[in-house]
Amino acid sequence: MTMDMVKELRALIGETAVLDAADVATRSAGAMRPDNLQGAALARPASTAEVAAVLGWCNAHNVAVVPVGGLTGLVHGADGSADTLMLSMERMNRIEAIDSRQRCATVQSGVVLQTLQEAVEAEGLIFPLDLGARGSATVGGNAATNAGGNRVIRYGMMRNMVLGLEAVLADGTVVSSLNNLIKNNAGYDLKQLFIGSEGTLGVITRLNLRLWEAPTTRNMALLGLEDFASVTALLKRMDRDLGGTLSAYEVMWQDFYRLVTTEPAAGRPPIAQDYPYYVLLESQGADPEGDSDRFAAALESAMEAGLVVDGALSQSESDCERFWGLRDDVEQVFRDGYPVVFDVSLPIAEMEGYVAGLRTALAEQVPGHHLLVFGHLGDGNLHVIVQVPHDQGTALRPVVERIVYAPLAAFKGSVSAEHGIGLEKQPWIGISRGAEELALMRTLKGALDPRNILNPGKVLPPAP
Known part of the structure; x- marks a missing residue:
């Protein structure tokens, strides 16, 4: 069937538009991308009409299709198999x-x-x-x-x-x-x-x-805070005092900040590495003089209130890029162990207790681990990374997943804030979705894809 598939799809959308299994195997999703890039072939349509032709053929022949984008996902959402057709939109790039x-x-x-x-x-x-x-x-x-x-x-x-x-x-x-x-x-x-x-x-x-x-101004600061109560109070204060211009409120727990500001990481610490929490604050506006003054005044007020104990204020666009570079240097998590990566959402008021619970449970059940926490705290999203010894990653993953996901049920948190479900989080979706919701999702899937050819096995667990 594989050779017939390649031959027939090439007849539909062109010789160079369909790669065979050997070509698929040469594609790498990169160190941070876990997808299993197997496939009998990879189709690269150049128009909507060609996508329709490919899907119509696959539906008629009951061939599973895995759509792929830039392969930057983290939940095995683009996993394929030896009899799967991978469908890439790379030529539809206008x-x-x-x-x-x-x-x-x-x-x-x-x-x-x-x-x-x-x-x-x-x-x-x-x-x-x-x-x-x-x-x-x-x-x-x-x-x-x-x-x-x-x-x-x-x-x-x-x-x-x-x-x-x-x-x-x-x-x-x-x-x-x-x-x-x-x-x-x-x-x-x-x-x-x-x-x-x-x-x-x-x-x-x-x-x-x-x-x-486009905003015409950008002001940023990297701040050191002593406790989580200050983190939440500062968010509310800055959102109010910046008059609707607050565009990012990122928080790094101390272990993550130290990781991305210590050699061999490229970044250097703009402020000392001794604080429990670090806030990356960004404001975007359209009043060059007024926005900078407002930003500085809001920070000064926060420091006078005892919410902030140290900070570095951006003086240029390159400073802004340097601050963001620290927050985005996630690949440093590969340095000291096998990283088990999580992306969860929960009420901000529950975060301190949730992380404390993780520390306790991990210390009891996962020897040799290292916990790293950071994320888009302003919208309730934490990225949790648990590093475990390289030779124990596969064995310890189920234990770590239970420790991270199970507590979310108590306060209606989400096992996926922004990364999706894919295959990796599928067994845990019931923590965040009720039985009736899952049943309705299955109804939609059955109505739109009755032969179950589109990314089969992803997102929805099998029906009970």
Whole structure:
């Protein structure tokens, strides 16, 4: 079947558009990307019509399809197998239009996030979604996983930035909700079916994305705080005092800050490494003189109130990039052990107790571990990384997963804040979704993909 598949798909979309299994095996997702990149073939359609042709053929022949974007996911959402067709949007990478008056962009789903950011910035606009993998992640993948990133506190998740989209269903039907309206209450909002569905309900091919006017000022500070009560109080104070310009509120626990500011890491500590918590604060506005004064005054007030004990204030754009570089240097977690990576969401008031509970349980059950915590605390998202000895990673993973996920049930937390479910978090989705919700998800999956060819086995656990 494999040779027949390659031959027939090449007849549909072109000789060079379909790679065989040997070519698929040469592709690497990188050290931080765990996907198992197996596949009988990899199809690279160049248009929506070609995507429809490929899916129609696969549906008729009952061939499983795994859509892939920039391969920057962390939950095995793009795992394939020897009889799977991998479907890449890499050739659908055109920015079709940027409308500065309507403040929107029409793009194909294979456009790389950073490419879009740079293109709209040239028009005096921004697409505010931003994350460490911006140079590889695609906007279609961002939509399929409902990506979050660094500025959710101000602009929301990817879901908030999609005005409309076009998707192809499992049988090759093209569904277009490709409008550019912020307000559109004409019946069901069908685009939301595909945003965050991880390619299990349809393949996103084109999007209309909302843009914003580019801010003309950016002020940042890296701050040292003595306790978690100060962390939460500072968030509320800065959100109020900055008058709606707060764009990021990132927190690093001490162990993570030390990791990314100690050789061989490239970063150097802007402030001492001795504080329990570090806050990365960013404000974006449009009043060069007034914004800087307001930012400095807000920080001075916070220091006078005893919330902040040390800090470094950005003096230039390069300082801002250096501060963000520390927060984004996540690959340092490979230095001292095998990292088990988590992405959870919970009420801010519960975070201190939650992390304390993790420390206690890990100390009792996982000898030789190292706990690293950081994240987008302003929107309730923590990244938890548990380093364990390299030779014990596989054996200890189930123990660590139970320690990290089980406590979330008590306060209705989420096992996935922004990374998705994929295969990795599928056994734990019941902590965050009730039986009725899972049943409705299965109903949607059965209606849109009755032969279960689209990313089968991902997101939803088997029915009880």
